[in-house]
Structures are given as structure tokens and as C-alpha cells.
Amino acid sequence: xxxxxxxxxxxxxxxxxxxxxxxxxxxxxxxxxxxxxxxxxxxxxxxxxxxxxxxxxxxxxxxxxxxxxxxxxxxxxxxxxxxxxxxxxxxxxxxxxxxxxxxxxxxxxxxxxxxxxxxxxxxxxxxxxxxxxxxxxxxxxxxxxxxxxxxxxxxxxxxxxxxxxxxxxxxxxxxxxxxxxxxxxxxxxxxxxxxxxxxxxxxxxxxxxxxxxxxxxxxxxxxxxxxxxxxxxxxxxxxxxxxxxxxxxxxxxxxxxxxxxxxxxxxxxxxxxx
Numbered sequence: 468x469x470x471x472x473x474x475x476x477x478x479x480x481x482x483x484x485x486x487x488x489x490x491x492x493x494x495x496x497x498x499x500x501x502x503x504x505x506x507x508x509x510x511x512x513x514x515x516x517x518x519x520x521x522x523x524x525x526x527x528x529x530x531x532x533x534x535x536x537x538x539x540x541x542x543x544x545x546x547x548x549x550x551x552x553x554x555x556x557x558x559x560x561x562x563x564x565x566x567x568x569x570x571x572x573x574x575x576x577x578x579x580x581x582x583x584x585x586x587x588x589x590x591x592x593x594x595x596x597x598x599x600x601x602x603x604x605x606x607x608x609x610x611x612x613x614x615x616x617x618x619x620x621x622x623x624x625x626x627x628x629x630x631x632x633x634x635x636x637x638x639x640x641x642x643x644x645x646x647x648x649x650x651x652x653x654x655x656x657x658x659x660x661x662x663x664x665x666x667x668x669x670x671x672x673x674x675x676x677x678x679x680x681x682x683x684x685x686x687x688x689x690x691x692x693x694x695x696x697x698x699x700x701x702x703x704x705x706x707x708x709x710x711x712x713x714x715x716x717x718x719x720x721x722x723x724x725x726x727x728x729x730x731x732x733x734x735x736x737x738x739x740x741x
Contacts (some may be wrong), residue, residue: 468517468570478560479568486616487559495558497571497578504574504690505549507706511666512694515547518569523670525661534654544668552622575688576602577643584685601644604685605637614638616739622646622677622718622726631677633716634739641685646677664697673699674719676726680707681714681737691715700729707731 468475474494476718481488490498501514517526522543524531551564571578576599579670583597585605594607596615605615615638618631647670659670678695682688691713695703700717707715714734721727 468572470552475569475571481562482565484565484590485563487555487561490558490560492558493578493582495554497574498554498560500684500686501549501571501574501690502554504687507691507710508694508698510549510666511664511697511702512573513547513549514569514571514574514692515549515551515567516663516665517568517572518546519663519665519668520570520661523659523661525663532654534659534729540668547665552561573693574686574690575644576600577641577685577687580604580641580685580689600691602685603637603642604640605642605694606639608638616643619644619677619679619716620646632718633679635679635737636739637681637737639683641682641688642679643682643685643688643692644677645677645689645696647671647675647696662693662696671697671699673697675699675703675717676720677718678703679716679718681734682710683712687713704729704731 470476475488478488504512520526522535522539524533546566548567549561551567553561553563580597580602581604584606587595587597588606597604603617605617609615614636616634617637619633619635620626620628621630621632647662662671664671669710673701675696677693678690680692680695682691693717695707695717698706700719703715703717707713708731714731714737716734717729719727719729
């Protein structure tokens with residue numbers, strides 16, 4: 468979105484409900500995964516939410532650390548909605564509302580990981596680890612023929628960047644983590660996260676500190692991590708436990724300093740006990 472001539476920027480500038488916008492295979496693939504996560508989460512994850520992210524001071528404009536006016540939130544909320552974009556089989560998108568825009572920031576890193584992994588595998592390598600901005604895909608085994616060991620950061624604002632909370636063993640699996648402990652502001656005695664609930668227009672307040680998703684695709688894992696942050700422990704676990712090949716760990720706040728873990732049915736089998 469920061470490149471004016473990119474596909475996504477040109478689509479966002481399109482101010483018409485009549486014109487068809489042709490997209491590449493890459494763009495269409497990400498769009499289809501986004502559509503899947505949007506549907507699975509009941510709209511708890513929505514790639515059109517950026518106008519609200521920007522309003523709350525977590526976008527391109529300068530951080531304000533202020534709670535926006537309720538009317539402004541409602542106005543921006545009316546400018547969002549993934550259902551306002553239609554896709555055809557011949558790689559064309561069409562806006563049902565001219566103002567709607569896309570931002571795949573919460574899924575793009577995962578897609579990049581998958582693409583780098585594909586290139587490495589096509590070059591004849593089976594054992595490798597790809598990491599971009601904390602999102603990971605582990606293929607094959609390490610030199611000692613053991614599974615890759617990847618650390619999940621301790622989800623506290625005062626924790627060092629290298630503080631490990633859990634270690635998971637990965638073999639031909641992706642791992643993505645989303646959290647609210649790095650990017651937030653405090654006002655009126657409350658903490659407001661950069662993760663916005665697209666259904667309400669307000670930052671999530673589910674008590675979740677971080678979500679780590681294991682999946683076969685890092686694109687899917689990346690988007691699901693944010694979706695489960697919004698859904699919260701109960702609905703998030705219910706969603707993940709219905710998905711084949713997907714597991715998750717949700718870390719919630721318990722009082723001021725303590726944390727509590729919530730696991731999907733099979734996540735614990737991936738935890739490496741040192």
C-alpha cells in the first residue's frame with residue numbers, strides 16, 4: 468500500500484462500482500485466502516479495516532494516543548466491509564461500494580514466507596527455515612536430523628525481544644503469531660491495541676495477549692492469528708478445532724502480571740520441553 472503503482476494501491480484508488488479491475492495470480496491467491504478467513508471468522512478478520520486502523524492512530528498518519536469520536540468511528544466503519552468486493556473467475560475484482568479499500572498487512576508476510584519456501588524447494592533444497600517478521604515456515608529437518616525448534620516471544624510489553632515463552636518443534640509446518648503487547652496506547656486508564664475488531668470499529672478487548680497458529684500454509688496461519696485475537700479464547704479455539712491441520716495457542720492475561728494458556732486439541736504435541 469506504500470507503493471503508489473502497486474496493484475493494491477491502484478485498486479484502492481479505483482472510485483467506481485462499474486469498472487472491473489484485473490489482478491495477477493498472486494493477488495488473486497491472497498484474495499481467495501483472505502475470503503476464506505473472512506468467512507471462517509464471521510467477519511472478525513477483514514482486510515478492508517485499514518480506515519479504522521488509521522483513525523485509531525495505528526496507520527500511516529502520526530500516532531495520536533487519543534480515543535476517536537464515536538461519530539468518526541461509525542463513519543469509518545461504514546467505509547469498510549470485505550463483502551463489498553466481488554471477484555470473478557477470470558481474475559477480476561469489482562467494488563460494490565466505491566470507497567472500499569484493501570490492506571493485506573496481516574497476511575502478506577505469511578504469503579511472502581510461503582513464496583520464499585517454494586522457491587527454495589524448487590531449487591532442490593528440502594531442509595530449511597524461512598522467517599519474515601516473526602512468521603515462519605520450517606521444511607524438513609535440521610543438520611542433526613531433529614525437528615526445527617522455534618521460540619514464541621513472551622507476550623509482555625516489558626519483555627525483551629528475545630525472551631522465549633514457549634518453544635515449538637516444527638517439521639513441514641508454518642507458525643505465525645499475532646499480539647497486542649508491542650503496538651498500543653493507553654488513555655483514560657485503558658489500553659487500546661492496534662488490532663481493531665472490524666465488526667465494531669474498536670480495538671479488541673478480549674483479554675488475549677497473543678495467538679500463535681500452526682498450519683500447513685503460513686498465509687493461512689498469519690491471517691488466522693489476527694482473526695483469533697479478535698474472536699477471543701472460546702470462539703477462537705472453536706474455530707481452530709474445526710480446521711484440519713491447524714492448531715493454536717492463545718495466551719491470555721490473568722490479572723496484572725500473570726498469564727494463562729489456552730490450547731487447541733493438538734497444539735501441546737508440538738511444544739518442545741527442554
